[in-house]
Amino acid sequence: MSSLLLQLVRAHAALATAMLQRLDLVAPQELVLLFLQEHGPTPQSKLVHFLGRDRSTVTSTLQTMERAALITRVPSSADRRAMIITLSDKGRGLCPRIRELWSELERRTFGGLTDDQRTELARTLTELRQGLTPAAIRRTDDDHEGVATDEH
Template sequence: MPTDDDVRRQQKPHPGVQIDEAPLGSLLLQTVRAHAALATSLLAELGLAVPQEVVLLYLQDHGRVPQSELVRFMGRDRSTVTATLQTMERAGLVERTPSKTDRRSMDVDLTETGHALCPRVRAAWAELERLTFGPLDQRQRDDLASALGAARDAARTHVTEKGDQP
């Protein structure tokens, strides 16, 4: 007898919402959701959940950092980042230690296990890139990167002008 998971796998994914007044925005949202679902699947194979992979790669690139820097980098509230780091700490991927310069703050660093996982995380991101953008030729990739960068910058500018955090 088929399970609910079997039935869901056989169904076509929902196409998403098409908003006539915002055709690009609604298509972008559909694309982001499909990309995120694929990323979630690839990361689950590594035993990770979003955004744990980004934390690993940031720490690999920057070394030990104050936890407040990760909060700023991730653009999430402190309690959400703390919960993510606690989960990663229990999994043996990161270690949090009291700061040597500020007793009120914690520093975060990769463990050996976290370091060892980083090449596999980068490979998963490369696979995500291949699966998502493989059908595009180089010119299309360049045009898409330029267009997405301009759209991102425009949105950030408007958020900044409103006085909110980008």
């Protein structure tokens, strides 16, 4: 099952990557653009948290996006060490196309499923994801503490 899941994730990511290339974007640039469209000017630290990536990786992504004129980065007036990220007109113009791309990706990935199958798949995937949260993993580790294992 894990192998099959990994194959699905890789195929889905490869398709998404190819589709994003049509817009001259790479992951997670589309997430940044949609986040900024929804939330407006945002401190860079909030994007780091949202993306769940390390600060240096997000900084590199944002610098690339700034060079492509998709966003602007300016020091915060409240804290000169903090950067505020704002969607540019060019970036804003891509957001409807990104949403269309995501709809197409979802159709291509899940279009062969009935509504009931989609609902059940979403429920199952959510349940599986919740089992892999850091807290759930810690509980599993705690359950195995003190248990003798026969490792040779």
